[in-house]
Amino acid sequence: MTKDVRKIKTERDLQVAFVQLLTTTGFRHITVADICQASLTSRSTFYAHYLDKYDLLEQMVAHYSAVFANRVDLRFNQIITGDIDTLVAGLSVDMAENRVAVQTLFTVHEPEADLQANFRAMLLKKWQGFIAEQAPQTDTPTDLIAAMGTSVQMTLIEWIIQHGEPALGGVTDAVDTIRKAVLLQIKTD
Amino acid sequence: MTKDVRKIKTERDLQVAFVQLLTTTGFRHITVADICQASLTSRSTFYAHYLDKYDLLEQMVAHYSAVFANRVDLRFNQIITGDIDTLVAGLSVDMAENRVAVQTLFTVHEPEADLQANFRAMLLKKWQGFIAEQAPQTDTPTDLIAAMGTSVQMTLIEWIIQHGEPALGGVTDAVDTIRKAVLLQIKTD
């Protein structure tokens, strides 16, 4: 049942080469032959794993979307409760392994495969659910507040992906301030 | 006649993993199973390529020794003629790809496989031949001069391997001064 090591290795090689190529070339201009050449894989093997380059992209986007989805529940609570330090540290850890891949895939926006859009959509859904729970008495449209919260979180995520963990000075305070401002809009008093 | 891509890949994987392990563990304590586990290769495949871990080490040492031998003639002339800039730049380029491997292998000293010793021996032979050509009239033992020249070059090589190309400030002048001092000892006047 568990996959053959060779399959794991070729998929790893293809994906690494693919991400590498994406840093220098647009997705549309990358050919299957390019990916195979860069990863020392034969084309017939590529097609044994993926239907085409779109399938490769979609599987990668689906994978990282799933990884992110698994973390969202935990992390989301943290921006509500204000545990910013833990949030930022946790996000850094989550992103550390996949930093290069996620950073690169964030630049690709295909109709069927848009990692950045997926992240956004997940967060937005979370915020909408959260706000609905609070049943707030406010004039501000709830969808606007949800969009604001999502944007703040996405900006933080993108910032961490860009700069890595080391440079976290000042980030904590800034995000904390903004978080409070957003939450104030749904105060149910 | 040309090797199958799969052979190239597995040998690359095994060697990379081996060097990686060498940075944390002594050669004696590294097992074949360790190398295979780290490189996602099966043990039977390892033995299809190498007799044992000593064979792996020896083949790598032989390889880098051969690469170095190919460059020695060119580079050696440069330290005589005083073209230090070209020498240092060339050495950096030569070492760039193999930097990590050579740097690591330099720490391993097995009876049948000692890269550092091989480099030394090649340079020493070159110096001895060069000095003999000059048939110098000097009181200083020629073997001593050869040993001095060899040491200067080895020190430069090790310095570049340690620090990489970027930090070359001041190196050129220092080596140039020492080179002149060594050459003065075999002045045939």
Next chain:
DNA sequence: AGTGAATTGTTCGAAAACCAACATTGGATT
């Protein structure tokens, strides 16, 4: 619109890698 080159996607026999099992060796422990 028409032509040629490049890319795609598929097929199949040969080569390589995998895995599990096995006997053998070498070192540490009691």
Next chain:
DNA sequence: AATCCAATGTTGGTTTTCGAACAATTCACT
């Protein structure tokens, strides 16, 4: 000295990958 355990090599059947060839499609250029 006897025992245990980990590491070494070896083997054979299975799976995957490779490479080269092929037709089909797309694209650039005239």
